[in-house]
Amino acid sequence: MNVSTYLKEAIKIAHDAGKMIKAASELAKHIDTKENSADLVTKTDRAVEEFIFNRLRHLFPDHVLIGEESASKSINQLTASPTWIVDPIDGTTNFVHGFPFFCVSIGFCLNRKPVVGVIYNPILGQLFYASEGNGSFIKEGSEATIVGASPKRLGEKIIELPSSLSEALLTTEYGASKSLNHLNAKLDMIKTFLSEPTNGRGVRSVGSAALSMCLIAQGAVDLYYEAGVHAWDVCAGCVIVKEAGGIVRNWSQNEFDVLDRTVVCVRPSNEVSPTILKDLLSFLLPISYPRD
Numbered sequence: 001m002n003v004s005t006y007l008k009e010a011i012k013i014a015h016d017a018g019k020m021i022k023a024a025s026e027l028a029k030h031i032d033t034k035e036n037s038a039d040l041v042t043k044t045d046r047a048v049e050e051f052i053f054n055r056l057r058h059l060f061p062d063h064v065l066i067g068e069e070s071a072s073k074s075i076n077q078l079t080a081s082p083t084w085i086v087d088p089i090d091g092t093t094n095f096v097h098g099f100p101f102f103c104v105s106i107g108f109c110l111n112r113k114p115v116v117g118v119i120y121n122p123i124l125g126q127l128f129y130a131s132e133g134n135g136s137f138i139k140e141g142s143e144a145t146i147v148g149a150s151p152k153r154l155g156e157k158i159i160e161l162p163s164s165l166s167e168a169l170l171t172t173e174y175g176a177s178k179s180l181n182h183l184n185a186k187l188d189m190i191k192t193f194l195s196e197p198t199n200g201r202g203v204r205s206v207g208s209a210a211l212s213m214c215l216i217a218q219g220a221v222d223l224y225y226e227a228g229v230h231a232w233d234v235c236a237g238c239v240i241v242k243e244a245g246g247i248v249r250n251w252s253q254n255e256f257d258v259l260d261r262t263v264v265c266v267r268p269s270n271e272v273s274p275t276i277l278k279d280l281l282s283f284l285l286p287i288s289y290p291r292d
């Protein structure tokens with residue numbers, strides 16, 4: 001079997017999972033907290049993960065499955081075997097509040113490397129997908145029409161990157177951690193970006209790592225960084241960004257490692273080594289999170 005088979009199945013599963021998420025978004029939510037009051041999980045997160053796992057198990061009985069809601073049992077299973085890494089709802093807080101940035105995110109790794117990514121936001125009607133070597137695409141439409149809609153290739157129209165951070169639009173996340181060390185470092189970096197002498201143009205925060213990466217692949221923001229992400233937040237997105245021609249790396253290494261808990265992205269451009277990436281890396285403060 002090749003990556004296009006995995007991609008085709010992942011799109012079908014993401015579409016069906018998206019239907020479940022959309023239907024549940026209109027009903028009352030059953031909410032539990034995980035590490036703290038900002039780290040939420042709902043009945044829908046669990047039900048959608050179970051649904052996706054059942055479909056994957058049926059199709060690929062020998063593949064390893066890693067999911068956000070069953071992570072404690074499985075995260076150390078990222079081996080060279082074919083492995084699916086799933087976030088049933090990325091942006092659970094948005095899902096709970098009705099802020100329309102949440103999605104299902106399905107990534108697939110071979111030899112520990114993400115090679116397929118599918119992200120579907122059923123509320124905004126946007127389906128993003130990519131597989132290694134085959135480009136990155138978006139389809140837009142209603143639940144009934146989206147899978148058959150014509151795909152638009154991402155990264156085709158390359159717009160030059162701003163030459164300095166003062167002309168750059170950045171997206172980042174505060175994360176669920178309530179540790180003052182984490183929050184101070186994150187707020188200090190935003191201050192550094194926005195104030196003299198950097199004078200960054202603006203900072204956005206959409207509440208979903210996966211959708212932040214889709215915004216990068218679309219070229220809607222120039223830069224994205226976050227510390228504290230988990231493999232299921234970034235696995236699908238890293239394929240979508242790379243295949244669109246953007247850069248994905250960790251804070252301290254070029255070769256992207258999904259278990260590292262940090263991510264930096266630059267939108268597609270024709271520059272091999274963008275200056276704004278070097279400038280951005282120079283003000284990232286070390287924030288420590290235990291590796292996935």
Ligand code: LIP
Nearest residue numbers: 089090091092173175176208209
């Ligand atoms: C969320 C991420 C977000 C991050 C949050 C959380 P969840 O995922 O996508 O970027 O800042 O801490 O991890 O929990 O909604 O799947």
